[in-house]
Amino acid sequence: xxxxxxxxxxxxxxxxxxxxxxxxxxxxxxxxxxxxxxxxxxxxxxxxxxxxxxxxxxxxxxxxxxxxxxxxxxxxxxxxxxxxxxxxxxxxxxxxxxxxxxxxxxxxxxxxxxxxxxxxxxxxxxxxxxxxxxxxxxxxxxxxxxxxxxxxxxxxxxxxxxxxxxxxxxxxxxxxxxxxxxxxxxxxxxxxxxxxxxxxxxxxxxxxxxxxxxxxxxxxxxxxxxxxxxxxxxxxxxxxxxxxxxxxxxxxxxxxxxxxxxxxxxxxxxxxxxxxxxxxxxxxxxxxxxx
Numbered sequence: 142x143x144x145x146x147x148x149x150x151x152x153x154x155x156x157x158x159x160x161x162x163x164x165x166x167x168x169x170x171x172x173x174x175x176x177x178x179x180x181x182x183x184x185x186x187x188x189x190x191x192x193x194x195x196x197x198x199x200x201x202x203x204x205x206x207x208x209x210x211x212x213x214x215x216x217x218x219x220x221x222x223x224x225x226x227x228x229x230x231x232x233x234x235x236x237x238x239x240x241x242x243x244x245x246x247x248x249x250x251x252x253x254x255x256x257x258x259x260x261x262x263x264x265x266x267x268x269x270x271x272x273x274x275x276x277x278x279x280x281x282x283x284x285x286x287x288x289x290x291x292x293x294x295x296x297x298x299x300x301x302x303x304x305x306x307x308x309x310x311x312x313x314x315x316x317x318x319x320x321x322x323x324x325x326x327x328x329x330x331x332x333x334x335x336x337x338x339x340x341x342x343x344x345x346x347x348x349x350x351x352x353x354x355x356x357x358x359x360x361x362x363x364x365x366x367x368x369x370x371x372x373x374x375x376x377x378x379x380x381x382x383x384x385x386x387x388x389x390x391x392x393x394x395x396x397x398x399x400x401x402x403x404x405x406x407x408x409x410x411x412x413x414x415x416x417x418x419x420x421x422x423x424x425x426x427x428x429x430x431x432x
Contacts, residue, residue: 154423160273169381189417190260214252221248
């Protein structure tokens with residue numbers, strides 16, 4: 142069976158392309174997301190990640206994830222003014238420390254950036270799953286390929302398990318005081334870390350039992366690099382360079398301190414939004430084509 146026929150069975154974005162194409166898109170998107178500290182660009186990246194999550198994983202599951210993502214944004218926004226007392230618009234004081242609007246806005250932007258990056262890592266497990274990562278770099282560097290695939294899977298797995306632990310705590314204790322809630326959150330984090338370390342040991346033992354690293358292993362690659370893939374890669378890299386210039390221009394013209402710059406309408410937001418919404422649009426197109 143050809144690569145095209147096999148990959149189209151997934152009916153998702155970039156499913157009919159060589160693994161290098163979605164990998165290139167993910168790398169460029171993550172770099173743009175984590176390097177562009179500008180509210181409008183962060184909001185567009187966040188919207189693109191949410192849109193693809195709703196298409197690929199369902200609206201209910203994606204919105205359910207916001208139960209921990211939005212409180213995290215609020216936490217970062219509230220904590221940042223305590224460590225960075227900078228700005229010109231004082232909102233209130235906590236003892237002798239002033240809380241400024243600019244510091245609060247910067248904290249919100251940092252939290253939103255983290256959530257957007259987490260959403261794109263989660264999207265990466267669907268756009269570029271384990272078999273594609275191994276086909277892309279398995280023969281050249283199997284250890285690196287394995288580490289990349291496991292890292293991409295780590296964040297969504299931690300999110301799912303965090304929800305399971307939080308649900309179990311809620312069932313065991315419906316009415317919690319503030320101190321109890323804080324203690325349970327710390328216990329959740331500890332349990333999650335213990336669970337992750339236990340999984341890593343079990344994975345290492347299972348791989349050793351299967352002979353990983355004992356000898357050079359060969360892999361069967363069913364993906365062929367076609368002229369259409371080369372054209373798609375050229376387009377993605379060219380668009381990524383242009384978007385990088387646009388993101389740098391938007392970030393350089395915006396400042397949080399000492400006074401927040403004013404956000405104005407700009408044509409550069411349109412291609413940036415089109416890039417971030419590309420996976421959701423491709424996913425919808427593939428779903429309609431094979432429906």
